[in-house]
Amino acid sequence: MVSTEKAAIDRQSGAVLDVEAVRRDFPALAQKIHGRPLAYLDSAASAQKPEAVIAAQGRCYREYYSNVHRGVHTLSQRSTEAYERARARVARFLGAASEREIVFVRGATEGINLVAQTWGRSQVSAGDEVLITEMEHHSNIVPWQMLCEERGARLRVAPIDDQGQVIPEEFQRRLGERTRIAAFTHVSNALGTINPVREMTAAAQAAGAVVLVDGAQAAPHFQLDVQELGCDFYVFSSHKAYGPTGVGALYGRLALLEKMPPYQGGGEMIRSVTFEKTEYAPPPARFEAGTPDIAGAIGLAAALDYIDGHDRRAIQRHEEDLLRYGTEALSRLPGLRLIGTAAHKAAVLSFVVDGVHAHDVGTILDLEGIAVRVGHHCAQPVMRHFRVPATVRASLALYNRRDEIDRLVAGVRKVREVFA
Ligand code: PMP
Numbered sequence: 001m002v003s004t005e006k007a008a009i010d011r012q013s014g015a016v017l018d019v020e021a022v023r024r025d026f027p028a029l030a031q032k033i034h035g036r037p038l039a040y041l042d043s044a045a046s047a048q049k050p051e052a053v054i055a056a057q058g059r060c061y062r063e064y065y066s067n068v069h070r071g072v073h074t075l076s077q078r079s080t081e082a083y084e085r086a087r088a089r090v091a092r093f094l095g096a097a098s099e100r101e102i103v104f105v106r107g108a109t110e111g112i113n114l115v116a117q118t119w120g121r122s123q124v125s126a127g128d129e130v131l132i133t134e135m136e137h138h139s140n141i142v143p144w145q146m147l148c149e150e151r152g153a154r155l156r157v158a159p160i161d162d163q164g165q166v167i168p169e170e171f172q173r174r175l176g177e178r179t180r181i182a183a184f185t186h187v188s189n190a191l192g193t194i195n196p197v198r199e200m201t202a203a204a205q206a207a208g209a210v211v212l213v214d215g216a217q218a219a220p221h222f223q224l225d226v227q228e229l230g231c232d233f234y235v236f237s238s239h240k241a242y243g244p245t246g247v248g249a250l251y252g253r254l255a256l257l258e259k260m261p262p263y264q265g266g267g268e269m270i271r272s273v274t275f276e277k278t279e280y281a282p283p284p285a286r287f288e289a290g291t292p293d294i295a296g297a298i299g300l301a302a303a304l305d306y307i308d309g310h311d312r313r314a315i316q317r318h319e320e321d322l323l324r325y326g327t328e329a330l331s332r333l334p335g336l337r338l339i340g341t342a343a344h345k346a347a348v349l350s351f352v353v354d355g356v357h358a359h360d361v362g363t364i365l366d367l368e369g370i371a372v373r374v375g376h377h378c379a380q381p382v383m384r385h386f387r388v389p390a391t392v393r394a395s396l397a398l399y400n401r402r403d404e405i406d407r408l409v410a411g412v413r414k415v416r417e418v419f420a
Contacts, residue, residue, distance in 0.1 A: 015311040017318040022399050025050040025306070029399060036369025039404035044189050044217060044348055044395030045373050046239045049303075053243055056302035060295045068294055069268060069285075083294050086301035087284070090249045093304045094234060095225035101257065103250040103284040104292050108216040109139040111235030111250035112183070114287060115212055116143040118260040119233075119252075123210075124180045126152035131174050131182040131209070133158045133166050134385060137189055138378040140214045144183060153180070160385060164191035164340040171200060175207035182209045186218035190379035190391070191340030192323075192348030194218075201230045210256070216240055220397065221319060221346050223312045226251050238296065242397075243303030247296030250287075257283035264289040307398075315398045319347055322396045326405045333409065335416055339391050347396040350377075353412060356419045358390040364418060365392075365411045372408070 023029050028048045031038050040048060060082065066075035068083045084099070091099040105111045120143075124130065130144045134157055148155045156179075158171040166184070175182070182204035187194050201211045212233040218224065219236035226234045233256075237248040252260075262269055262280050266289030271279040280286045307315070326349045330336055335354035353361055362374035373393045376383045383389060394408055 015314040017310060017314040017398065019318065019399065019401055022310070023401075025052065026399055027051060027054075033369040033371070034367050039368075039370040039400075039407050041394040041396065041400065041404060041408060042371045042373050043220070043397035043400075044240065044393065046245070047220060047242045047397055048399070049244070050242055050306050052306045053299050053302045057244060057295045057299040060298045065295070067291055079294055082298050083292070086297040089301040089304055091251075093219075093224065093308070094249070094251050095227050096251050097227060098254060100282075100284060101251055101254050103252065103257070103287045104297050105235070105248050105250050105287075106246060106293070107237035107239065107248035108137075108214055108235045109237075111233075111248060112140055112212065112214065113143045114250055114263045115181075115183075115233050115235075115252070116147045118263050118287070119210070119256065120144075120147040120181065121151070122259075122261055124148075124151045124153050127178060128153040128180045129156050129174075129176065129178040130154070131156045131158060131171075131179050131184075131204070133171070133184045133195075134160045134381050135164065135166065135188040135191060135193060135379065136183075136185055136381070137214065137216070138380070139216075140183055140185060140212075141381070144181075154178075157381075158184075160193075160382075162386075163342050164188065164193045164382075165342045166193075166195060166200070168196075168199070172203055175204055175209065177208060179204065179207050179209040181212060183212040183214070185214040185216070187215075187221070187346050187348075188340070188379070188382070189217045189348065190350055190377040190382045190393070191342065192345040192350065193340060193342040194344040194346050196344075197229050197231065205230065217346070217348075220307070221316065223316075232256055238300040238303060241300075241303055242306060244293075244296045244299035247293040247300050249300070252283070254283065257287070260287075262289070263287050266290045268292075310398070318398060319396050319400075322400055322402065322405060323347060323349070325402055326394065326396070326408070329405060329409045330412070333412055333416075336412060339386050339388065349394040349396075350391040351393075352388050352391055353415055353419075356415055358392045360419070361392045361412065361415050364415045365408070368407065368411045368414070370404070370408055370411050 064078040215236040234251040358374040
């Protein structure tokens with residue numbers, strides 16, 4: 001079925017997410033914190049795990065665990081098959097053309113560093129430019145800064161407006177014949193802004209640049225199709241997408257991966273080794289030196305099965321409803337300023353309370369059983385743009401409910417009373 005037909009049917013399906021059933025899948029949500037039911041509003045930092053993921057990892061260790069790729073014995077073959085099935089599962093989740101385009105990494109951070117250190121070091125020279133945006137997470141800033149410093153290249157930054165949106169003309173203006181790569185986030189973790197990835201990718205590629213998209217905050221929320229987005233690289237972390245920590249994926253267009261030198265040297269990434277010369281394995285093995293996080297990859301595949309086991313449109317509608325509900329409720333509170341009011345947003349409510357430090361807000365909310373993140377969210381340039389040291393960030397997932405937002409709002413009211 002062509003994707004437009006499928007989208008039309010999904011829109012008509014109008015399926016509703018059974019949030020209570022979803023919540024029963026996540027054992028951690030049932031607990032109390034300081035005597036109150038946990039309201040977990042910190043999934044952008046890391047999401048809770050469904051039983052299916054915990055069980056899949058347990059099964060791996062209990063039933064068929066062994067090192068992958070190098071054994072002839074039965075357990076090694078079983079774990080290798082499960083690990084490679086996980087790679088194919090990630091490829092399907094991202095809409096990649098082939099599982100050979102999927103490299104298992106530790107997470108989004110390592111995926112970006114891998115591209116900067118391999119593609120970047122081999123392709124970026126003195127005088128070249130790397131374009132990022134003002135809303136990037138530090139993990140999509142610092143690796144490029146390191147690369148530019150080493151290669152004598154220039155890091156350029158497309159500014160955002162006061163709603164927290166990349167200004168298209170400014171992005172376009174910074175693209176030129178020296179731009180080797182444009183690296184930008186799909187969804188901002190500090191602001192919730194959804195970037196127009198397809199348009200930004202097309203503009204960058206028209207200027208001759210390669211495109212990396214940081215999908216850390218998009219993978220848990222959207223149906224993804226890297227071929228439709230058109231990007232050359234896409235990274236995400238398992239732990240934000242209901243999977244285990246310590247693993248994630250880098251998608252790279254095969255033609256690019258094939259040209260890239262290795263990242264780290266070691267076992268698994270070679271074809272042959274002599275002391276004189278080593279021949280490298282083809283991708284993705286070339287980029288996976290050493291024993292990988294076998295159970296992690298298997299757990300990630302279980303997480304993707306879990307997400308796709310629901311109507312993706314229903315998840316999106318549910319999260320959009322929560323975001324709208326939360327935005328309206330928080331906007332009505334006096335002395336509260338929302339940071340990040342883009343027209344297209346996902347799953348993030350970032351705000352500051354007049355005269356109260358974000359850390360104090362976070363501590364008082366915790367006493368109410370409400371988990372939010374406070375700080376600069378590894379996006380200090382965003383804080384600088386909005387002239388705040390830190391924000392309170394409530395972030396949403398498929399298991400959240402409106403009543404948790406009501407409790408957040410009541411909690412912030414209480415903060416105002418305490419500090420009045
Ligand atoms: N990019 C974005 C937008 C993020 O939100 C995060 C995590 N906060 C990262 C990259 C880094 O992800 P990880 O720490 O899992 O490597």
